[in-house]
Amino acid sequence: MTEQIVSPTLSVKGLCRYFGTRAAAHDVNLELRRGEVLGLLGPNGAGKTTIMRMLTGNLAPSAGVIKICGVDLLDKPREAKSHIGYLPEIPPLYRQLTVGEYLRLAARLHHVAKAKIEAALDEVVQRCGLGNTRERLIGLLSKGYQQRVGIAQALIHGPDVIILDEPTVGLDPNQMRDIRSLIRELGAKHSVILSTHILSEVEAVCDRVHILHGGRTVFSDSVNELKQKGASLEEIFMRYTMNIECPGTSLTP
């Protein structure tokens, strides 16, 4: 990977979140630069969604600092949020609206200038392959198209950081391939975080991988290095997440 001097688009330090006494996230550190795709892996309940909700301002952390493009998310939530595009696990779609209406609403909510909304809409529709569905009601679209609308909604304001929670779940293999190539394309200009259960997906689209277990980071490395070492991601995943007691060590890249 080429060394970049640019400041990180996303920097997370010592992020913790407790629900009662249960730690959903404990001392998580992340750093992401422009042009990087980070894959969040972990068994169910490892804290992937909790972390993503905290990064997007949907959940307040118990401790820790989140900076998006240098702006503190907790101090200036509105400014920080304008740099984020978020696709939750279940795409947040209004079934009663048409694709065009919904995406225009997303643009307005993200303060896209009025004059630029149509251009942004055209671009995102073309990028997500929604060409002939603009006038159709979202509720009548297939699951694959709904997922694309969900991604389009996260992209319309040209965010620096794109956060996708399991973007390929429930899609057929062709749609998965389409979405993966879209993510790779996005990774060239933006920073992308995606969570997934599909290990091959991480190997195919991510630059870095971050494995969580019980709310803690148990492994973090660049995918290229893993390939050079000849280590299989599946083996690593099993080794770090099968243990009953999770090792406190975290390898930093």
Place this chain on the structure above:
Amino acid sequence: MIAIARKELKILFSSPLAWVILALMQCVLTWIFLAHLDIFLKIQPQLVKIANPPGATEFIIAPLFAMAAVVLLMISPLLTARLIAGERRSHTLTFLVSAPISMADIVLGKFLGLMFFFSVIIALVVALSISLLAGGSMDVGLLLGNVAGLVLLCACFAALGLYISTLSAQPATAGAGTLGILLGLWVIDNVADDNKDSIMRNFSLLAHYEGFNRGVIDTFDLVYFALFIVIFLTLSVRRLDRERISG
């Protein structure tokens, strides 16, 4: 804020609910309007004999607005229930919370959207009243007092319903809760009827509307309505904020 208000209206008018409510409201109120008009015409010759007789506005329009207030009390839970609870159920609340807008923007946007819909209903009632001009003059001041009172009353219904809706993920629960509380606030009025100075009476929404209905605008009523609206909107914002913290 405006974007959310527009979205609310678009979704509301894309469902049959809005149209059914508008049609039913108009049916019921026109019926009452015509019934009162009928009685008025019958007894008008006798009224003329009294000194300072009640005019058409007092005799027809005031009862019409009083009835409209009761009907609006019944239907407003249907409209407020889905405001936040519906967003929760369809997982779209995340969409609004993730956007670079404050919780207050979300709450006010929804409140304004609903108020616009209530204004449409009230405009229809006003149109009904104005039709009386075809057959004579009317007391415009009394009509305006009634309109102001009804707008404020609707704003109270909307603010309360919005708050109850933030407490639940089930629109039906939120609707039932709102209806229960609104009916309770109305019944207080009857319970306290024996004693006109009872403190309980001060809590009744419709009791505060009575003054407007008679054309008397009392600052106490104005302050009551303003406080009611502000308190429940603030509680809604706080409730949504707390949800972010408690998870």
